[in-house]
Amino acid sequence: MSLKKESRTDVQFHLAALRGDCDRLRQLLDTGKVHIDSRDRDGTTPLILSAAMGHTECVRELLAQGADPACCRTTGTSALFFAAQGGFLDIARLLLDSGAAIDAPSMDGGTPLFVACQCGHLPVVDELIRRGANVNSCMKDKASPLFIAAQNGHEEVCAALVCAGAAVDAARADRATPLWIAAQCGHQHVARRLLAAGARLDHDGATPLFKAAHKGHAAVVVELLKYKPNLGLLPNGQSALHGAAMFGQMSCVRLLARRSQLSLRNSCGLTALQAAAAARKHDVVAYLRRLEHELAHT
Template structure:
C-alpha cells in the first residue's frame, strides 16, 4: 500500500485527532481540502489516532463524517486494536457498535483480544468476545490470548477466557502451554485458575513438564500446587532428567524435601 504525501491540511487533521480537538476536526473536514481517512506514511488515519489517544468525541465525529472504521496501518493494526491495547472501553464499544471487525490481526497475528489480554483489560476482552472475537485466535508464534494472559500474570483474564471456552493447553510454536509458562514465571494465581481445567501435567512437546519449569526456578508454592494436582516428581524430561534431579542439582533442600515427600506419598 503506497501512501500519498501528506498535505499541510492532512498534518493538521492528524494533529487535531491526536489532541482531541473536535472543533478543528470539523473545520478541516468542512473545508473540503482534506479526506477523512487521510493516511500518514505508516498508514495511520485520524480515526486510529483519536481511538489510540482516548478521544471519544473525536471518534464519534470522525465516524459521523464517514471514516473507514476498519482502516489498517501498515502493521495491520486498526482503531479497535489501539482502543483494546489502551483499555479504552467506551471507544471499543462505539467502534464495535459501528461495525468494526472484532478479529482484525496485526501483521504478527495479534488480534484486539490478544492485546487486551496481554495488557490486562478485562472489560474490553469481555466486550470483544461478546461481539464475535475468536477466543483462541493465535499470534504467528502460536500464542493465544490465554497463553499471553498466563505469561503476563493476569489471573482475572485467564479465569474469564477459560470460562469462555479457551483451550487450556493451547501450545505456542515452541511447544509450551499456558501452564508451563505460568509455572516458569511463578504466577501462582494463574496456575490455580489453569489447574481447574485439567491441563496437561505430563511431558509437553517442548520436552519438559510444568513441574520441571517450576522446579528449575524454585517456585515452591507452584510446585506444591502441581504435586497436589497429580504432577509426578519422578517423570523424566526429554533429556532423562526428573524434577527431583533438577532440585538436587540446584542444592535446594526445601524443594528436594517437598518433591521426595510427595514421592513417598505416591
C-alpha cells in the same frame, strides 16, 4: 508518497492544530494560504494532529471546513487510529460520522480497534464494535485485538470482544493464543474470562499452564487447574511441575506437586526434584523431598 515542503503558513497551521488553538486555525484558513489537508514530511494533516491530541473542537472545525478523515500518515495511520489510541470517544464519533474508514489498517496491520484494545479504552472499543469494526482483524504477525487486550490485562475489553464474536483461540504467527499470553503475563482475571469462554488449554509446545508455572503466576495456575489441563510431559519435553521446579517457583510447585506424578522424567531424564537440584533451587528440592517422603508413608 511524495510530499512537498511545508510553507511557513503550513507550519503555523499544524502548530495550531497540535496546540488545540481553534481560533488560529480559523484565521489561517480564512487567509486562503493553507490547504485544509496540508501535510508535513510524515504525511500528518492538521486533522490527524488534532485527533491525536484530543482537541475535539479543532477536529469539529476542521471536519466542518472539509478536512478529509481518510487522510493517513506515511505509516498508514489515520485520525481515527490516533483518536482510538488516545481513548478520545467524542472525536472517534465525529470522525466516524464524517465517513472515516472504521477498519483502515496501518502498514503493520493495526486498526483503530486494535489500538483501542491495546490501550484498554473500553468506551472506544464498545463504540467501534457497535459500528461494525471487525473484531477478528489482525496485525501482520496475526495478533488479534483479543490477543493484544489479553497481553495487556484488559479484562473488560476481552469480555466485550468475546461477546462480539472474537475468536477466542485466534493465534499469533508463533502460535501463541490469547490464553497463552495472559498466562505468561500473569493476568488471572483475563485467563478466567478466556477459560469461561472455552479457550483451549493445550498448545503445541509450552502450554498456558507451563508458562504460568515457570513464571510463578500462582493465581493463573489456580484458574487453569480448574479445567483439568495436561500435567504430564508436554511437546517441549517438560511438565508444568518441571517448569516451576527448575525456576524455583515455590508457590506453583506447591499447587502442582500433589496433582502431578513426581516420578515423571523430562526429556533430559530428570524428575522435577532432580531438575530443581540441578538448577540449585534448594527450597524446592527440600519441599519435594518432604512430599515424596510423606507420600511414601501414606
